[in-house]
Amino acid sequence: MLTTEEKHKIDHEISLVPSPKNACIEALKIVQQSHGWVSDESLKDVADYVGMSSAELDSVATFYNLIFRRPVGRHVILVCDSISCWVMCYEGIRDRLSEKLNIQYGQTTEDGRFTLLPNCCLGTCDRAPALMIDNDLYRDLTVEQLDEILEKYT
Amino acid sequence: MEKPLTQHIVPGRAPLSLKEYEQVGGYQSVRKILKEMAPADVQNLVKASDLRGRGGAGFNTGLKWSFVPMGPEVAKPKYLVANADEMEPGTFKDRVLLEGNPHQLIEGMIVAAYAIDASISYIFMRWAYKVAAREIIKALDEAYEAGYLGENILGSGFNLDMHLHTGVGRYMCGEETALLNALEGKRANPRAKPPFPQVSGLFGKPTIVNNVETLCCLPHIINNGAEWFKGLSKTGDAGTKLYGISGRVKTPGCWELPMGTTIRELIEEHGGGMQDGYLFKGLLPGGASTDFLVEEHMDLPMDYTAIQAAGSRMGTGTMIILDDQTCPVGFVHNLQHFFAQESCGFCTPCREGLPWVEKILLAIDRGEGKPEHLLTLDFHTKYLGPGNTFCALAPGAMEPLQSALKYFREDFERHIHEQHCPWSKAKVWQPSI
DSSP states (O other): OOOHHHHHHHHHHHHTSSSGGGGHHHHHHHHHHHHSSOOHHHHHHHHHHHTOOHHHHHHHHTTSTTSOSSOOOSEEEEEEOSHHHHHTTTHHHHHHHHHHHTOOTTOBOTTSOEEEEEESOOSOGGGOSOEEETTEEEOSOOGGGHHHHHHTOO | OOOTTTTTOOTTSOOOOHHHHHHTTTTHHHHHHHHHOOHHHHHHHHHHHTOBOTTTTOOBHHHHHHTSOOSTTSOSOOEEEEEEOOOSTTOOHHHHHHHHOHHHHHHHHHHHHHHHTOOEEEEEEOTTOHHHHHHHHHHHHHHHHTTSSBSSGGGSSOOBEEEEEEOOSOGGGGSHHHHHHHHTTSOOOOOOSSSOTTTSOGGGSOEEEEEHHHHHHHHHHHHHOHHHHHHTOSSSSOSEEEEEEESSBSSOEEEEEETTOBHHHIIIIISOSBOTTOOEEEEETTSTTSOOBOGGGTTSBOSHHHHHHTTSOOTTSEEEEEETTSOHHHHHHHHHHHHHHHOOSOSHHHHHHHHHHHHHHHHHHTTOOOHHHHHHHHHHHHHTSTTSSSSSHHHHHHHHHHHHHHHSHHHHHHHHHHTSOSSOGGGSOOSOO
16 A cells, blocks of 8 residues: 555656656655565555556566665665776675675575665776665775674664 | 866865856856847857767767757657766766756756757756765755746746656666656667657657766857867867776876877876786776777877777767776676676667677686687677667677777687686676675
8 A cells, every 4th residue: 555645755756747657667766765675565556556557567667776676675785896896806895795794696684684786887986896875875995894884774 | 278067066075056156157158048049049059069969979969959840839848858877887977067066067958958949857867876866956946946947037938847857777778768768657678760859759749868968068158159169179079078087097087178188198197097016908988888999099089089980989988997907808798797787678689699798708707718709709799780789788788899809809819728717716707796
C-alpha cells in the first residue's frame, strides 16, 4: 500500500508530465526512498497508481542501476570500478571492504548495515579512487581511511 | 588569459548566490536578448560564433538549433534539455560547472530556450552529483523568485519553466534520444532518427538537448560577441575548453584553457607531468569512447579538428592517461566490461558483440589467449563500427579497442605468446571480487 505521503509526492510528479506513466521513474524513486528498495508489492502498487502493468513497470525498474529490486542494507556502498579508479589501483579498497564486511559485491552484511556494489564512473576521476556511501562521496581514498569512514554509518 | 566559464568558480567555496552573480554581470545576457534580440538573432550570433557541442560530438550549436521549427503554428510546448548526465568514464568537467556556478547554467539555458522559443526546460543530471543537485535547486528557487524564470520573464512576454531531473543510473542516458526516453519514464533505449529531436523530441514535441558546458558558453557569447569567442581559441575551433586529466600525473584536475592548447602543455604544465616512476604510454583524449593517442601526438592541439585528423576524437576533452605500469590489455578490458554492461541490449551487434569482446580480453588477460583471438577482435572493431548498430555506444566502444590493437599490438601478442600478463598480477582487470 502506498502511504498518503507517497501518493502526495507521486501526484506532484504526475502533475508535471503529460501522462501519469511518464512519472513512473520518479514514483519508483519515491517508494525506494521510504523503503530502501522496491519490493514486488511496491512495484505493483506503483504500477496500479500510474496505470501500467507490473511487467511494463518492471521493465523500466530493472533497466536502471539504482532502482533496487532486492533488499539492501541501511547503507549502500558504491565502489567506482571505472578506468581511472582502476589505473589508480582501486582494487585494494574493494578487497579491504569485502574482507572487513565479509561480503561480496551484491551482498548485504548479516546485521543489515551495508550493501556492497560496484559502480561505473562517479565523475571524480581526477581524485581517484573514489566511492560513495549513500549520499556521501569519498575520494583520494586510501585503504587506511576505510575503518574511520565506515564508523560514521550505523 | 580569459576564463569566462570558470572565472567565478573557486574550489572549496560555495557558488555565487543570485545577488553575487548579478553583481559580477550575471543575467545580463538575458536582459539583452529579451530587450534587443529576436530568437533568430540569437541563433545567428551563436552560429557565427562557431560554438561546437561540448558533449563530444562537436556539432555547431547554432546550426543544431536552426532545425527547430519556428513560428506560431508549430506544435507547443517546445523543450530545452541540459544534458548533465556526464557518465562517460574519465569525465568530470560538467561537475565543475554544475557545482561551481549553477546560475551560469540557468542563464545559458534561458538564452538557448529563447533562441528556439521553448517554454519548458529540464536539467537532466546524473544521480551521483549530490552537491550539484543541492546547489541547482537553490539557484532555481532564486531565479524564479527574481523573475528570471516563470511567466512573463522581466516583462518580456517570454515564459520559461525549468526543472531538475536526477537520473537513476545508466550510461545510455547520455545519448540524447535515450535521455528523452528516460525523461518520459521509459527504458533509456535510443530512438530511431529521423525524426530528429529538433522536430519530434520530448513527448513528441520539438526539443533541443545541449551539453552543460555548451550552455554555459552562451551568456558570454551574447555579452561579448562571436568574434570575441573565436578569439579565445588558439586554433580554428572557437572558445575556451574545460580540459581534464586523470591517471598517473602529478596534479590531475580540470582547467579552462584556450581551445587548441597542446596535449603536451596539458600534461606537462597543468597535469604536472607524470608521477615519479611512471612513464607515459598513451592516452584517451576525451573519455572512454575515444581512440588512443600516443607519444607522437603530444604536440597536437586539443581541438575537434586536429584530434579527428589524428584518428581520434576530442570527445569531452577530459583525458585518461595510460602509464607504462598499467597493462594496456587490462585497460581496454576494463573499458569493454563497462560498455558491455551498459549496452541497452536493443540491437544485436552491441548486445552480443560487446560481451564477446569482453570475454576474449578476459582470456588474453588471464593467459588463455589464442592467436586467432586478435583476428576476432579486429573483426569486431569493424562489425560493431559506425553504421552497423542502432546508436553510437558500440562504435564508441570500438574506438579504444581498435587503436589499442594498432598501437599496443605487441603487448596483446606478448600476452598470448607468453600465456600470462607481463604486468604484475595486481593489474589484471577483475570485475568481480
